Each structure stands twice: as structure tokens, then as C-alpha cells.
Amino acid sequence: MKNIRNFCIIAHIDHGKSTLADRLLDSTQTVNEREKMEQLLDNMDLERERGITIKSHAIQMEYKLNGEEYTYNLIDTPGHVDFSYEVSRSIAACEGALLIVDAAQGIQAQTISNLYLAIEHDLEIIPVLNKIDLPGAMVEEVSDQIIELIGCKKEDILHASAKEGIGIAEILEAIAHRIPAPTGDPNAPLQAMVFDSVFNPYRGIEVYFRVFNGEISKGDKIKFINTGKTYEADEIGILKLTQQPKQTISTGNVGYLISGIKVAKEVKVGDTVTHVDNPGKAVQGFENVKPMVYAGIYPVETSEFEELRASMEKLQLNDASLVWEPETSAALGFGFRCGFLGMLHMEIVQERLEREFDMTVITTVPSVQFHAFKKDGEMVKVSAPSELPDLGSIDYLEEPYIRAQIITKEDFVGPVISLCMDKRGEIKNQVYLTQSRVELTFHLPLAEIVFDFFDKLKTISKGYASLDYELVGYHTSNLVKLDILLNGDKVDALSAIVHRDKAYEWGKKLCEKLKELIPRQQFEIAVQAAIGTKVIARESVKALRKNVLAKCYGGDISRKRKLLEKQKKGKKRMRQVGNVEIPQEAFMAVLKLD
């Protein structure tokens, strides 16, 4: 145990985490040339394309220093705010962390929040200034930022260029010297924390865990404390590039477990594995991950509902944070109400449905979960406008608020503040991290940031702003349900719950957008936004007057038929409300209102 080192890497997207991980594996000969792929740890296509580690992984390396043999467990962490709980569990499994900061860019909000998490868990931080070879590297300035943040000495900061292989040996050495060995009692009852799980279509769920106390052996009868489920440890082992089965995983070490679990839902990140006989206590900090954003997902072809259900079920096998239940919409037919960790998670689900299951879906207006307090005292959770109780019965409504931490350059403080004000935010704190870098703290309604907040933040700050947030509770809010009517018929899938002050603007923009997207038909179409019976915005799609090609003789017929067939196919993908045909993009229009 004294030669085990468990650590993670804290870094902002693009600051070089994957490249560095790659280098460490290289230098310890964990990976040979043949096995080498670029950015080893990101092995989902989607992850590599987005440059984000969506699912965290772990890998073990052997390292020799002064005749001592060390076991290094690198626990990878996802780098997006949607997955912050998973990050916290990965951090909880470590004794140390490499803090990677891009020497040309400095510290970003995401890095800071993860760093705080690591400090909270008493992790030993090894600061690494990466990309020092870049011409834009600001070694002094960024070093000062790091010193100010973690209170280290200047000489503690390692200099590296993962891309060029500079400083890798020093990092490996520092891990052995500076990160403490795990502590724990090998003779105590088993206490192993789950920090991740992965779905394997042939073997079921693979559980990744860190043993805090006791040890786990193949064939043990085990129990997951929070779910209460019991299994037999069919196979345990350590994680190299491939899995290596072992008889026993001891205190302080990291390993995987396969025990015939079929569904990801049964394995909760943060849960504790112990023995059925002589059980240990649960590791602190377990949380049930709760969705932040809800949206309807519908098949483009109504006939594909069952296929969609099957795909969602398969998807859920390895995405435990995705929750859903069937939902019906007058406009869209049968579909699912889904809960996501955030907008990125929603996009990923949508993309995975398309790539892995060839399912094209319509996603409806994303919504947060509101609380409706009825006059009789009952509280109803509302994650879709259709779930809102009858207005007469509602006493008041509450919406979720977040604390948002934004780090930006001094020059952009003004625009960032006005953006947050525009989003109904309240500034709580403003701290100068260095002379030119400012950390701003806001309270903001979650609903205001689920759409395009992050994109806007990036735009107004020319990319020099990073965001991290956490839920801080519910507050009363003057919310209304805004409906969209097409020729007088309500389109349920386009309704939204919005703040009263924003309703007019929302309605107006949405009507304008719909006017663009709804194809002209042989009659005029009134597009209206209404609160209750009161119409607050209106546009109209002019009637189609002429749609006929002049000539239709022998040589024109084939070409023209094919053209009209294409039109009809497009129409078939549309949804009908009353007599109005609505293209699928219209249902997503809300996401692109500006």
C-alpha cells in the first residue's frame, strides 16, 4: 500500500489533459507503440470529436524509482460542468491531483471549481504549467495565479509540454514523492467506493471502484450499500490498457468488478461496495444525481416510437444519469420526457441516438423543474409545461437558482455583468484573482442559462470566460405559461414556462422564428403567442399563391415527379396541428431565438 499513488488530473478543456495522460502511459510503458492511439483515455468517438472526456476512466501504471516499484492509478475526470458530481467522486477516490494549467491561457473557472473540490478532499496538488513551449506562454503571470490560488511555492510548480514530452519525468517523480500513499485498514470491513461504471454489451456493467478499507476477492458475496443490491464478485481485476483479472484487490488500490449487473441504473456513482457478511460503512458524499434539464424526445416518424423506446433502453444501460418516462403530445404523438444533467448531456444523448441507433429525433423546448405550490398546500414538480396544474389552483411558483462562477478578463467584466443581469441574475461577489483576471459570482435562475447562455458568454468575452455553477435552491418567481397557437390551435410541444418579464420578448421572437420555419401553405397561417387567452405576439405566414411549373411534357415528367416526391417526403416528416404542417426544426426553434 505504501507504494500506491492514486491521482487525477484537473484541467480545463484543451489545456492538455489527454495529451499528458498519454505521455504518462508512454513513459511508464503501460502502452506499447502498437496499442497507441491518440489521446488514449477518450475512447468514445463522440468524446474525441468534442474533445471532452464524457465518461471517466481509470488506468494503472507501473513506475520504478530508486529501486522502488510504485503502482500509479490515474483516475480520469470528465471536464464539463454537466458532470460535476462524477468529477467529485473521482476526486474522492484520489490522494493527489495534477493541476494542469495552460501557460498561455491561465486558470479557468472549471479548473478552479474542480481544484476547490480537490482541496476540500485534502488532495495533494501538484501544479503543472503546460504548453511552456508555446510562444504565448506567460510563465510568470500564470505561476503567480497558481501560487495565489493554492498557496504553493514557486519551485513546486513543474514546467511541462505534454505535446513535446518536456517535463514528464519530473511529473512522474513528483507523484511518488509528493502524493501521499493511501491510508486504510486492510483488516477492517470492506469499504470500496464506486467512482464510475461502464457498459460492456457482452459482460454487463463494469464497476470501477477504489478500496478504502479491507479487501475484495473474486467470488466474494458483495453488497452495494445505497441500492441495497447484492451480487457475487464474478471477476475483479486491475485496469491496464485492457482489464487484468486478479484474485484480490487490497486497501488503497483501484480496480474493476464484474458481477452480472445488466443495467447501469443499478450502479450509482458514489455508492459503496462492501461484503454481505461483516459489512462496512458507506463512504460519505453519496448523492442521487438529479437531472437539471428536461425535454421531450420524439421520433421523427411517429411509427418509430417502439424503436425509440428500445434505443433509449439500450442507451440507459451505460448512461445512468439519463432518466425518462413516456409522454404524449398532441402535436408530436408518443415520445419520452427525459431528464438530463445539462444541455451538453442532452446534446450527447441526442447525438448518440443518431449515431449508435440511427434514430433521428425531435427534441422539444428544454425546461428546468419548477415547483408549483397549490392553494391546498400540495407541491407539484413541473418539468414540462403540460404538467403545470390548473392556474386557478396555484398559489405560487418557484424556480431553481444556481450560483454561477465566471472567471474572465477585466476587459469583459462589464459585458458579462450585463449579460447576467439580462438573464435575471444578481451579482454576489467580484474578486480579482490577479490584476487582470476577475472571478464573478452570480445568482441566476437555472432556466436562464440552459439555452444559449454559455455560447453568449463565450461570444461577449471573445472566449475569455469560463463558467461553473451549482444549484443553490428554489425561489419564488413570477412565471407564466406561454402557449403558441397556429391558426388558433395550441401546439403543446411549443409551450414554455417563462418569467413574465421575458414572456413578451420570448413570444415575439418565437413567432418570428416560426414564421421563417413554417412552410407556406395554400392558406394564411396565424402564428400567435399567448398567455392564457391573451395574445401577446402575432405573425402570419402568407398563403402560397402559386406553385406550379409552367411546362409538363414528355421530357419533364420524370424529373418533376422526383421533385414533388421529395417535397412530399419532407412533408411526411412534418407534424400536423389542426390543418397546419410544422417542420421538425420548428420544435427546436426555441434553442436558436437570437
Next chain:
Amino acid sequence: MVEAICKEIELQDDYLNGAIIESIYFGGGTPSLLEENQLKTILKTIDRHHSISSEAEITFEANPDDISPSRLRMLFQNGINRLSVGIQTFDDEVLKWMNRAHNSREAFQSLEWIKQSEFNNFSLDLIYGIPIATHKSWEKDLKTLVGFEPPHISSYCLTIEPNTVFGRWQQKGKLNEASEDYASEQFYILTEFLRKFQYEHYEVSNFAKEGFHSKHNSSYWQQKPYLGLGPSAHSYDGKNRQFNISNNGKYLNALKTNEIPAELDILTTEDRINEYLMTSLRTAKGCNLLYLKNTLNYDLLRNAKPQIEQWKNSGLCILEDDILKLTLRGRLLADKLASDLFLVN
């Protein structure tokens, strides 16, 4: 080329299954270039391989600047009994803008010669929806046109296709296609004007005095078989369509080796239903639901009754005695409406 076309006639002699030929149409290229002996050869070859009805409508397409009294005489003597003349407009400014080879003087002259000739069946083409023209100039064109008492008129709205001079102009912003409102107003001016002069509006773009419908074009809309000859020509045997390669050189080379350089477009029953809907709804005869049911085994009403009812209620169509017809307003939307009824998988 004539040699190749005759070779094609020979090779394709069973394409129409020995059916009697009701119409022949020389057009779609520059038939004006055809000399008398070439015309004779082609007609003779057709006659040798098919039986041509004594009532057959034999049309020759011409531009005003190709017409002369001697040319007319020659055509008539060789059996041509109908002319189709691309007048387009009598407005010199517009003719120039459209890059036409003729001017209005030639247009008037050619029409006078036709009137003096033995041809009593001829069709004139007019174009509308021209951005630089006005309703007034359009009415003037129509007035001039009917003055020549053509038994048949085809009138097309200018459409701008990509990869044409106009298409490029439009891309560069030098030209704006006429607005839908403007074009549809011109359509109503056209139909109203010709109605007053007792022309039957028997297809979206075609008008005729009684007994002067184009037999040839009508057969396209009734799914009758036809054989197209020459580069780019399309043929239909009642089941499938095929079309010749458009490149002249390749066409000629293929026929030298006794091959017909055609691509086959296999039509499914759905395709034929769709084509019938698409073409028949353009015509005054309308779409015959019994034909659909008996020949193509498709019950339109069972599949699209609510849709048709809705159109009926908004004045776009009439359904009478198993015939579905579009109203004038409906015809302006014929493509959209046909497409709505299409069967696609």
C-alpha cells in the same frame, strides 16, 4: 444526326408494340435546321416502321425568324399539319432582354405568312412573369396575339433555372424573379383574357379553340405510350420510362454500334400513380378516380378524402362524377396539391 435518329427508329421499332401513331412532334431542339430531304427521310423511316394514322397530328416547332413562305410550303407538302411558334412576346425590349434571336417585326411578319399559308392549325407561345414587363404590356401582348386568331396558345411563366444565363444573373443579384403575387396576377389576366375570346383553358399552360387541343401533349397527360428520338429524348412504353443520353457525340457513337444510349427509369405502381396525379390535375379533364382505381388499383378517396374535402371547402378543387378537377386557383397550386396526394414510402 438524321442518320442516327433513323437508326434509332429502326432499333426501337417495337417499342410502341405496333400501336398506331396518333401524333408526331418535331421539337425540343432546333428543328429549323432540318432540311427538306432530312425531314422526308425521318418521316419515311417512321412510316416504314410504324403505321401512322391518317388523322395524325404532326407538329413542327419553329421560331419566327426561321419562317418564310417557302419554308411553310415545304413543311406542309411533306405532311406537317400543325405549327408551334415561339413568339414569346411582341415587346422588343423584352425580346432583347431575353436574348431572343428574333424581333417583333419578324414576329409579325411570320404570323402574317402563317395566316396566308395552308396551315390552319398552329399554336403560339407567349411568356409572362417577366420582371421587366408590366401588367399593361402583358395585356397588350395578349391583345396582339388574339388578333392573329391562333387556334391554340401555350403560355408559360418565366422560370429561372440554375446554370442558365438568368440563373447566374439571379445569383449575382442582377435579376430578381418576378414575385409570386405578380406572376399569379399575370396568370389571372391571361386566363380571363383568353376566356373572353372563347379559348378553353385545358391545361395549366395551354389554351385552345374547340377541336384544337394538342393531341400530342394531351397524350403525355393521359399516360399514353410515346417514343422520343434523338439526344435527351424521353420515351414511355406504358410501364417504364427511358431517356437518351444528352451528349450529341456519345449519342451518335452509340448508334454507330447499333446501341441505344438510353437510361431506364423503372416506374413502380406508386410512381405511375404519382405521375398520373401530377399531370392529370393540371388538365381541365381532371383526374379520373375510376382510372386510378381500375388501371392503377388505387382508391384515392379512401386515402385522401379529408385532404380533398378541405380543398373543396377552400375552393381549390371540384369533385364530380368520380372526376377530381382543380379550380383556377387550385391550378396555380397544382404542384403543391399533387405532391400532397403523392404516395411515397
